Amino acid sequence: MFKSASSEIPDSYYQTEPSLVRPRSPTPRRTLYLSNLDDQKFLRFSIKYIYLYKKSVSVESLKSSLSRVLVDYYPLAGRLRTSAEDEGKFEVDCNGEGALFAEAFMDLTADQFLQASRRPNRSWRKFLYRLDSRNFLDIPPLVIQVTNLNCGGMILCTAINHCLCDGIGTSQFLQAWAHLTSKSDDVLPISPFHDRHLLSPSSIPNITFTHPEYTGTTPHHHEGINGIHFLEQMLKSQSLVPISVTFKPSHILNLRKHCVPSLKCTSFEALASHTWRSWIRSLIPPASLKVKLLFSVNVRKRMKPELPRGYYGNGFVLGCAETTVKELVGSNKNIHHGVKVVQEAKAVLTEEYVRSMIDYLEERRAKPDLSTSFVISQWAKLGLEDLDFGEGKPVHMGPLASEIYCLFLPIVGDLDAIRVLVSVPEKIAEKFEYYMKDIMGAEEEKEEEEEAREWHKKSFKLSSFMPCN
Structure with missing residues (x-):
């Protein structure tokens, strides 16, 4: 039955400063239009996933494959910005600045984390590098932290901007990264499709439904x-x-x-x-x-x-x-x-x-x-849950x-x-x-x-x- 107490995890420490991982080769320098389904105000946050592995993958290998996959998923290496034509709308400056990658260490074992994994608590935020940012636009679309555990395992935490990807999209990207980590010379199983104009609004708005998902209920009494x-x-x-x-x-x-x-x-x-x-x-x-x-x-x-x-x-x-x-x-x-x-x-x-x-x-x-x-x-x-970087699937x-x-x-x-x-x-x-x-x-x-x-x-x-x- 319900228990309010949660297990706090110890502090993590960083031996080196986080670095930017850029695409391995030149990528298109362009502005990526975001559809109205992308650029909704309630999606202006990052989807944060956490993975626990019993056996770690070398950080250099993860960085190398990330640099390779960002050639294909180059908008994730760009930066969000306000549109010059509409200050209420976001777009992506595909400038190749790179994803933020942090490596941390923690006095914790995989089994200890599993015992506490049933209910997340605020101390888990230590698994993701905290950026000093003034607003949402200052945060790179992709932030990653690998936390090395003292049992030889690792915890991988990813924060992916929801304006760029939905759940299917984040899974597609993560699977591509894992695929290139375990098979470095292989091609991607699915090529990303970037263009969002397929979901552009009509030139003359044609609103034919009431859309109760956005409109509040007016009580009658x-x-x-x-x-x-x-x-x-x-x-x-x-x-x-x-x-x-x-x-x-x-x-x-x-x-x-x-x-x-x-x-x-x-x-x-x-x-x-x-x-x-x-x-x-x-x-x-x-x-x-x-x-x-x-x-x-x-x-x-x-x-x-x-x-x-x-x-x-x-x-x-x-x-x-x-x-x-x-x-x-x-x-x-x-x-x-x-x-x-x-x-x-x-x-x-x-x-x-x-x-x-x-x-x-x-x-x-x-x-x-x-x-x-x-x-x-x-x-x-x-x-x-099937994300395998070459050392087995996650246990959480x-x-x-x-x-x-x-x-x-x-x-x-x-x-x-x-x-x-x-x-x-x-x-x-x-x-x-x-x-x-x-x-x-x-x-x-x-x-x-x-x-x-x-x-x-x-x-x-x-x-x-x-x-x-």
């Missing part, structure tokens, strides 16, 4: 107003603590069975509905309050023509499921309604909807409506820190399991964990576990989703 204030007060007034719950294939199968045969659903839809319901049940807002679930959806194949293979920019949009508290938490274990509204939110995301959203962002530069929203970012099924992969956004994380060594990580107000932490685990029970039996794995081999459909945090 006093209870609704109080409900919004209640949620905002709950989330802002208390310290947040991370909750981590692992769902084995048998657990996910059990969730899906609650919707079969009356409603067929994917594993993502079932787990998203269950997590959303658990969050609302823990907070206990007014029954009539309209609440939202925002979740990231990969639209690369929904566009016509499809975005090219190798497109590593932001090719996702936010799906928005809406319902009332009463409808969502109606019965004790009924995820049926939540799944239904998630499916409806996915179905509306046609090419026309995406084009309308791009034009909407061109006119309004809007931020997502977070007043009554729960946000899920999908990191599973992207291959992030996850975020550098836990945030209020919910992450669906891969489990190293178990393709069909998912770890749900989210920070919640301390007052509701124990209750939230209880509701999340309430679905677990007798289905731990070995036979049902094998049945679940067979089910997943045939019908696991998480790959169309991807992260926004």
Whole structure:
């Protein structure tokens, strides 16, 4: 059950100053346009991944392969800047300045970190070199730190600017770097596609949808107003603590069975509905309050023509499921309604909807409506956990820190399991964990576990989703 205490890690130390790793050979000197999906204000941060390896890779080898891969991914060696034509918009100056690379040492073993890895804590920030920067534009798009452990292992931490890449794009880049580290003379399995003009706005804006993912809910009566204030007060007034719950294939199968045969659903839809319901049940807002679930959806194949293979920019949009508290938490274990509204939110995301959203962002530069929203970012099924630099796959992969956004994380060594990580107000932490685990029970039996794995081999459909945090 929930425990608020987290294990602090020791301080790291640096024998040398961080250095800039530049592309090995000349790269195009150009300005890279960022689409409206790239240049959203809520994406102006870096996606921070942390990897634990039992056996370290030489820093010189990592730097050499990084220098090589930056020839292909040269925008990551550039710098963000404000557009001269529009001060509210960012672009990338592809100037080859390089990625920041730091090497650190820590009196810690891989096993000690694994014992504390279930819940990230603020001390993990020691795994990433801290830059003295005045603003977001001063930070290189790619920052890397390798921390050598005293057991011979290493922790690799990467910070990749979200304006340049989404979850699929970051995975594509990291896999390319790892590939060139282990096979230095080989070519990249996927060539990056840089151009973002495929997602340019219309010359005359054509906004054909209302876009509830960006527009706030207007309460129709006093209870609704109080409900919004209640949620905002709950989330802002208390310290947040991370909750981590692992769902084995048998657990996910059990969730899906609650919707079969009356409603067929994917594993993502079932787990998203269950997590959303658990969050609302823990907070206990007014029954009539309209609440939202925002979740990231990969639209690369929904566009016509499809975005090219190798497109590593932001090719996702936010799906928005809406319902009332009463409808969502109606019965004790009924995820049926939540799944239904998630499916409806996915179905509306046609090419026309995406084009309308791009034009909407061109006119309004809007931020997502977070007043009554729960946000899920999908990191599973992207291959992030398979990053092998030549000395084996990681024994742990996850975020550098836990945030209020919910992450669906891969489990190293178990393709069909998912770890749900989210920070919640301390007052509701124990209750939230209880509701999340309430679905677990007798289905731990070995036979049902094998049945679940067979089910997943045939019908696991998480790959169309991807992260926004």
